Amino acid sequence: MYCVCGSPLFASYDFASVREDIASNEFPSTANSMWRYSQLLPVKSPSCIVSLGEGWTPLILSRRLGKHLGLQMLRIKNEAQNPTTSFKDRGLCAAVSKHYELGATAFALPSAGNAAVSLSAYAAAAGLKAYIFMPSDTPFGFYSQCELFGAVTTRVEGTISDAGAEMRKQNGDWTDLSTTKEPYRVEGKKTLGFEISEQTGWSVPDAIICPTGGGTAIIGIWKAFEELEAIGLIGSERPKMFAAQSGGCAPIVRAVERGSDEIEPWVNGETEALGLRVPSPFAGRLILNAIRQSGGDAVAVAEQDIESTRRMASKLEGLDICPETAVGICGLSNLVESGKIDYDEDVVLLNTGSGARYIDI
Ligand SMILES: Cc1ncc(COP(=O)(O)O)c(C=O)c1O
Numbered sequence: 322m323y324c325v326c327g328s329p330l331f332a333s334y335d336f337a338s339v340r341e342d343i344a345s346n347e348f349p350s351t352a353n354s355m356w357r358y359s360q361l362l363p364v365k366s367p368s369c370i371v372s373l374g375e376g377w378t379p380l381i382l383s384r385r386l387g388k389h390l391g392l393q394m395l396r397i398k399n400e401a402q403n404p405t406t407s408f409k410d411r412g413l414c415a416a417v418s419k420h421y422e423l424g425a426t427a428f429a430l431p432s433a434g435n436a437a438v439s440l441s442a443y444a445a446a447a448g449l450k451a452y453i454f455m456p457s458d459t460p461f462g463f464y465s466q467c468e469l470f471g472a473v474t475t476r477v478e479g480t481i482s483d484a485g486a487e488m489r490k491q492n493g494d495w496t497d498l499s500t501t502k503e504p505y506r507v508e509g510k511k512t513l514g515f516e517i518s519e520q521t522g523w524s525v526p527d528a529i530i531c532p533t534g535g536g537t538a539i540i541g542i543w544k545a546f547e548e549l550e551a552i553g554l555i556g557s558e559r560p561k562m563f564a565a566q567s568g569g570c571a572p573i574v575r576a577v578e579r580g581s582d583e584i585e586p587w588v589n590g591e592t593e594a595l596g597l598r599v600p601s602p603f604a605g606r607l608i609l610n611a612i613r614q615s616g617g618d619a620v621a622v623a624e625q626d627i628e629s630t631r632r633m634a635s636k637l638e639g640l641d642i643c644p645e646t647a648v649g650i651c652g653l654s655n656l657v658e659s660g661k662i663d664y665d666e667d668v669v670l671l672n673t674g675s676g677a678r679y680i681d682i
Pocket residue numbers: 407433434435436500532533534535536537538539595596597643645646673674
């Protein structure tokens with residue numbers, strides 16, 4: 322479900338009427354979930370919202386990691402507190418709810434693990450079928466969780482791109498929820514941007530660090546700030562958006578370094594940060610646009626630093642840090658060292674999920 326030109330589709334809203342709705346300069350809902358922003362979410366009928374309590378996660382002031390990295394102000398948006406313990410819940414909740422409203426009966430997606438668990442949970446809650454295609458080296462915990470939620474899982478040799486190819490080959494009677502190939506996952510993800518802004522008093526930080534694979538978070542957060550400006554809650558200020566990738570699979574970093582507008586597929590991508598093993602992100606142009614327009618950058622980190630950083634950061638903060646976030650932390654460290662982020666800048670790091678399922682048993 323994307324444009325004939327091969328670009329993702331974006332949902333849009335009647336901003337003038339939303340502006341009237343939020344009379345006192347705030348969203349009227351106090352729901353402790355991402356649905357507090359329902360005026361800027363695509364589901365029309367509240368009865369179609371399939372919610373498990375996703376979003377409105379804490380923005381935690383780092384007590385020790387920030388200092389360790391040489392920063393005065395680091396905050397961590399702890400997405401491990403979502404219902405299935407990753408930020409994928411936001412996008413999959415919005416997508417399942419909207420397609421449920423539109424009459425879908427089954428869903429499919431290729432996934433590195435977290436999106437699969439998330440879709441399985443939301444499809445179960447909606448009483449609908451989920452078909453999951455995952456690389457065969459995905460840790461067992463992801464498979465068993467999907468199966469627990471009643472999803473049909475298929476193991477595919479290779480990366481998420483190979484899993485996607487297998488899914489398209491099977492061509493089942495399902496709604497394809499592949500990253501950025503349908504418009505509503507980005508809608509859910511953008512609530513991260515709304516929350517970061519609301520939790521900082523309707524302002525924006527100086528920089529946001531996004532561990533980036535398919536790019537839904539970076540694209541969604543960028544869209545969120547545009548929408549907040551359109552409804553008058555913030556001005557034209559924007560954070561610098563930084564994408565962090567592992568050197569083992571860094572197609573976005575390479576495109577930024579080359580000044581290219583296209584992302585050339587990364588051959589034989591390998592990284593233990595499984596969610597970042599995306600050799601050819603479909604929405605490459607939008608990712609590059611958010612990085613460049615914001616004055617941010619993309620940074621690759623050494624694969625051998627991921628596990629030690631994960632352990633170090635978990636110990637410093639008492640948070641369950643996943644390998645993807647460890648990539649973000651290594652990237653942040655490089656950015657501080659190279660002066661691209663100043664010690665006195667206000668930085669938000671996404672802890673995109675829990676690391677618990679990565680431990681294979
Ligand atoms: C824990 C985690 N972090 C980051 C990512 C990358 O997500 P995005 O699509 O926003 O680039 C993924 C994707 O699978 C993930 O599971």
